[in-house]
Amino acid sequence: MVDQFGYLPGMKKVAVLRLPKVGFDSNQSYWPQQLQVVDAATGAVVYTAWPQDWNGLKTDESSGDQVWHFDFSQVTAPGTYEIVDPTANQRSARFEIGDNVYRNVLIQAVRMFYYQRAGQEKTVANAGVGWADGASHLKGGQDPQARRFLDPNNAGTARDLRGGWFDAGDPNKYTSWAAAYIQDLLDAYIQNPSVWTDDFNLPESYNGIPDLLDEVKWGTDWLARMQNSDGSVLSIVGLADGSPPSASTGPSYYGDASTTATLAAAAAYAEAAKVFGGLNNTAMKTYAADLLARAKRAWAWAQANPNVLFYNNDATRGTGGLGAGQQETDDAGRAELRLFAAIKLFAATGDATYRSYVDTHYTEAPMFSQWYVSAFNAGNARNLLYYASLPGATADVATAIRTRFLDLWGRSDYGGWGAIDAQTDPYRAYISSYTWGSNGVKANAGTLFTEEGYYGISRHTADQVATAAADYLHYLHGVNPLGKAYLTNMTSFGAENSVNQIFHMWFADGSAKWDDARTSTYGPAPGYLVGGPNYNQWDWDSRCPGISSACGSSRPTPPYGQPPQKSYLDFNAGWPLNSWPISEPSNGYQTAYIRLLARFVK
Known part of the structure; x- marks a missing residue:
């Protein structure tokens, strides 16, 4: 298993070889011999060595595998390579070594937010022919005329709440979560300013502003529309599904203002004001001043109203059907x-x-x-x-x-440096449990190491910090028991085994155009990070198999009944198989991944 997109020349490079002992693949048999790194262009063998066993070949409980590591860090010359076991006639996925192996991956990861935009026309020029679509949720009674959910027949409650991003596989827009995404993207900009160019093929590209900040502004424009004149901020806008999104015809409704939404928005307004105000752009400085004023009003309202709550999608409070996830x-x-x-x-x-x-x-x-x-x-x-x-x-x-941070993250019994030093995870990217959104957790773990490096406070060397963080990136790019690059439809960008299906209203199960990258005309748009293995929070409907023939006769295996790292299936079924705890993307997973990936892009 290798990072299918590749490695920077100076990186520590460790491939993982495996003998499955527990799980759906335990009937496989492989015992590695001396391995070769082969130049894919010339066929020349550039490095030869024996792999080293992990933990005395003890079967790892999290993956069910016996594992070997093959360190080929000595290979630094730019090029395309594969790792070959000539005795067993086995080969790895091909990968690149070079200074810019992750740049196109980063561009696609950021462009995910463009595909997630509500109310944005996706032109062929910007979106590609496969994902071109008209502007969504702008029809009568939709976002420009959204009404209060608790007073839906009152036209006087109509608000213009267009813009923003679909939150995940569902199209809803949650204020507190969107505010967090904005701050994550701004942090990625602050920590890596030279990475963010103006050529990501967004509608705003080549306007003199880094495209990442153009995307942030799409979010803050919507967040500004959500603010009331008293400084409070509405909590949610519920949108109707559509595949493609422009096909949506249902009305949009908003939830009342809350302290939670207002505090989250205050932080996002303030950080955006600081970043936008630092640009050499008069219009953006003016915009920043407005955002800062909004942040101060939001803070003042939240201080005066510390416990105003709004629970969406809660039948006991009269909000059943507004949104999906609970944002309160x-x-x-x-x-x-x-x-x-x-x-x-x-x-x-x-x-x-x-x-x-x-x-x-x-x-x-x-x-x-x-x-x-x-x-x-x-x-x-x-x-x-x-x-x-x-x-x-x-x-x-x-x-x-x-x-306190260094003491805790460095403890031998913690999941930070303690797990790194002990080589707790044979796939070199330890997290304590594989729950809903485990890929987002992996990315966040990597960023906690990069924080040490960015602030220059680490008790470890720069190479140790970079290696610890990069191993989480490599996991997401294919160094995992499934050999899966956990991004959608990335074959054209170097991945041999990327995600083919995700739970998303647009790229829905059964869609002739977008269901599956292998069999549909287009498959899902590229660059979405999928939720990932979910050991104990996925199951089919409790009434299966009797409730529907779609259940089949037994739970699909995988993901059911597998070791944690194998509790994944590339599928996008709705009810009753309920794929969303595993295969749904989220803007939150995406921003964590972007933060981590950006640290390795030049």
């Missing part, structure tokens, strides 16, 4: 959002009021109150580290944050 959070979640908003407002303004709030409340964050740093809540650590890096941050607070 608990008291701890709101406290976290308030802390993040204060951090971003302090960064944008330097106002001591916001710094004082952070200094008073940072110890309530899980990193302090629960001695907890985890890829499952990476945003908490990242935001605190960001505050610690700011000019004017209180020095002893900044020191406490950096020290």
Whole structure:
């Protein structure tokens, strides 16, 4: 198993070989011999070595495999290669070595947000012939005339809420989650400014503004429309499905303002104001000033209204059918959002009021109150580290944050450096459990290592940090038990085994055009990161097999009954097989992946 897109010349390069012992593939038999790295263009053997067994060939519980590692880091010359076992007549996927092997992958990953845009025409020139579509959700009663869900017959509640992004495989737009995506993309820009060029083939390309920031602005434009005149921010817009999205005809409805949505939006407004205000562009500076004013109004409203809640899609509260996922959070979640908003407002303004709030409340964050740093809540650590890096941050607070992070992420019994040093995962990308969205968790784990490198605070060398982070990237690109590059339809961009099907309203099961990259006319658009293996949160409908012939006679295996890392199936079935806990993409997984990938793009 190799990274199917390739490796930078100076990277540590470790291929994984496997003998499955547990799981659907346990009938396979393979025992590696001396291996060769072969130049695919010339057939020349450029490196030969024996693989090394992992953990004495103990069967790994997370994958069900016995594993060997083949380190070919000595191969640094640019080119196209494959790893060959001449004795067994086995070969790896082909891969590139070069300085720019990930650039086109990054472009496709960012373009995913273009395909997710609501209300945006997708032209052939920008989207490609396979995914061209008219602007969606702009018909009568849709986004430009969205009505309040709790008063749907009152035309006086109509609001223009067009724009924004479909959140995942569903088309709904959730304020607090979209605000988080905006901040993640802005962080990716801040930490890697030279990566973001103006040529990603978006409608805004070549306008003198990095295309990543053009995409962010698509999000902040919508977020601004969601704000009320009193500073509060609406919580959600529920949209109707459509394949393609322009085929959607159902009405759009919005949920009431909430403290959660308002705090999340305040943070996004503030960070966008800081970044946009730093551009050498008069119009963007004006736009930034408006966003900063919105951030301050949102903060003021949330301070005066600390517990205004809105639960969507909850029949007990009269909101059943509005959206899908539940965007409302608990008291701890709101406290976290308030802390993040204060951090971003302090960064944008330097106002001591916001710094004082952070200094008073940072110890309530899980990193302090629960001695907890985890890829499952990476945003908490990242935001605190960001505050610690700011000019004017209180020095002893900044020191406490950096020290606590390094102490926790470096513990031998934790899933950070402890798992790296112990080589806990034979696929070199440890997470503690494979739940819903495990690929997003993998990406977030990688970013926690890159944070150390970016801020220059690590207790490890730069090469150790880069290797630890890159191994999570390699996992997502094919160094996993399934040899799957977990991005959609990437054959044209170098992957031999990418994702063919995802649970998404556009690329729906049974669609002649978009269902499957192998058999449909086009398959799903490229570059979507799929949710990934899900060990204990997937099952078919509890009434199967009797409820529908679509159940079949037994649960599909895989994903059922497999070791955690093999609890995945490339499928997109709706009810009753319910593929979405495994195969649905999410903008949140995508931003985590973009943050990680960007650290390795030149």
